[in-house]
Amino acid sequence: MKHVMLYCRSGFEKECAGEIQDKATQLEVYGFPRMKKNTGFVLFECYQDGDADKLIKAIDFQSLIFARQMFAVAAEFSELPSEDRISPILAELADIEAFPMCGDLRIETPDTNEAKELLKFCRKFTVPMRQALRGKGIMFNKDHAKKPVLHICFIAPGHCYVGYSYPNNNSAFFMGIPRLKFPADAPSRSTLKLEEAFHVFIPREEWDERLASGMWGLTSVLVLVDGPIN
Secondary structure, three states, rough: OOOEEEEEEOOOOOHHHHHHHHHHHHOOOOOOEOOOOOOOEEEEEEOOHHHHHHHHHHHOHHHOOOOOEEEEEEEEOOOOOOOOHHHHHHHHHHHOOOOOOOOEEEEEEOOOOOHHOOOHHHHHHHHHHHHHHHHHHEOEEEEEEEEEEEEEEEOOEEEEEEEEEEEOOOOOOOOHHOOOOOOOOOOOHHHHHHHHHHHHHHHHHHHHHHOOOOOOOOOOOOOOOOOOOO
16 A cells, blocks of 8 residues: 555645645655645555555654645545446455455545535445445444444545444544534634643543543643843
């Protein structure tokens, strides 16, 4: 596997590409990013086969600023037949020896208006795809939070990338975007920013201890200074 796919906010593909290029170079993994503006994703192509897996293991996902998700790409399908989109994916994955057995499935799209029109299809496609993957032994029979996540990202009808990420080094959110509910008694929208920080920086099992009642949280500070700071 030679490609890593990274989701990003639409319009920030150039920044995301520069970031993955820098991280890869630091790890002495060489390749180049491929991107198109306003597509919501970047593909980093490694020169050496197997380096995609190395990158998604070695790059600290939490250190990435512009990437919302990253996974190693095992296959690309540009013209899946509308009458049977499952069989070609199963056949391809069955032939990839290095593809890990996965514990979860996410069928997603990039975060663009055009791609998001596919989300209704993605939701309907998820159940039969999961059943088929389990039937072929590509996924565990039950969800397994500690095993790799299988990603299928549709960028257009019949056109998708299939790959995997590691649960200890990826985004836990669908499409890499936190889906948070705004509390009715919240003082401002900064409440959601604070909750997102909880999800990203504090392990869920530590919430009861580290987020006790009566604590204070600060979301941002703007300081204006008249003169030099010594």
